[in-house]
Amino acid sequence: GVLVTDVIKKDGKVCGVKTSEGDELLADVVIACDGVNSLIARKAGLMDDWRADEVALGVKEILALPREKIQDRFGLEGDEGTTIEMFGSVSAGMLGYAFLYTNKESISLGVGCKVSHFQRTKIPPYRLLDQLKAHPILRPLIKDAKSLEYSGHIIPEGGYNSMPPLYADGLLICGDAAQMVNPSHREGSNLAMTAGKLAAETAIEAKKKGDFSSKTLSLYQKSLRASYVIPDLYDHKDLEAEVESRPELLRDMPDLVCRSAFEYFSVDGRPKRDVQSAILKRLFRSRAIRKLIKSEFTLGNALNFVKTAVKGAIKYKSLGKEG
Structure with missing residues (x-):
């Protein structure tokens, strides 16, 4: 793949992207699915930097264990797996939660909290993960596991109240780039996939009309409202603020x-x-x-x-x- 560094505009309409290799890729419509720090949406002038209370920081460690041990410790058979979500002292009073899920020959263990809470408490994320691994319930489950990978990820949690404009002349925005995450249900991938499908259908309709203006592309937002995506985000738009208060x-x-x-x-x-x-x-x-x-x-x-x-x-x- 290549890195997109800028958008191409003509008469105020997005009509392509520039890459880190110096190429210009032209298109009738650009669909931005480039994650929470969407460069495309920023360059198009549709969003600014997120505030610390609009995003969460999650850290995850992948721990290697033989498949037989995983199945024995979690009581699994065949292709079964386990997901455990944890709330309480794991987040040290911050808005967040921890998780564990099994893979075939590894375990993924992680914790995430609002960035604004990390700023306020000065607690480093890795400390929460270390405390989680030492918890008496989890410690025997990951005994003798070897660390394979450690990663961090910014997760959009502003939801409906933080969504940028979802369309412009020649541009549609999907997924994390559009704050399409429902933290109360830990949903995001499904919202992004549905949004991507609806964006593609909108692009097809625009192609049929030969019109890629915001007026035609507004069909995308109407489709999102008719689906579960925007209704679910709207129904939970004030939940995190309620809990934080x-x-x-x-x-x-x-x-x-x-x-x-x-x-x-x-x-x-x-x-x-x-x-x-x-x-x-x-x-x-x-x-x-x-x-x-x-x-x-x-x-x-x-x-x-x-x-x-x-x-x-x-x-x-x-x-x-x-x-």
Whole structure:
């Protein structure tokens, strides 16, 4: 491949790109799928540098293990695999989460948080990853694994509120370049693929009309609105800001949820109704729950949040301070 260094414009319309090898590639329409730091969108004047609160930084390490050990440790057979998502102390109170997924002969382990949170806390990303690898639940799963690769990646998390213009004369923007990531569902690749398909269909229609103006290419945005892409991004556009405005959700709630789940499923001779009563009393004594109730969160929303979080803790093996 070659590196694109600039866009070519004629009469204000994007009509191609320049490469690092000095070539000029002309096109009726350019589809920018060049990632979160989209040079094409910048050169076309459609976006500026992202703010620190609009992107996350993820670090990932790939650890080599024989296939037999992976299958034995994770209880897998054949082509089965495992994905584990972790919330709580893994992000040290920052907005983020950690993940583990198995490959055939390796394990991918990583953690990511908002760049603005890394700036505020001064915690280096590699420290979170080292702490994750040392966690008592994960340590035996990666025992004797050898590091194959270490990488970092910027992930767009501004979502709907940070999306640049998606089209211009001779230009369409897709994927990370257009902030098409839904962090609350950890989705991005599917959004990018759908956007790429719709962009191609729009380009075909423009070719039929012989018109590559923004008026014709606006069909792309209409198609995105008719699909799940923009509706999903819109529905979650304020979620991260809501969570960030309540630091107790990140700082206190994960540990509270894990303690409650641990107590509920422990066999200690007490009737479950007594266990439930004790858990509820502790929940309502907690500062985190009281703050939720005192804010615009209703009592029902607060209880539903706890209920959902407890289920999530069990489903995803959430890691709180108690592990």
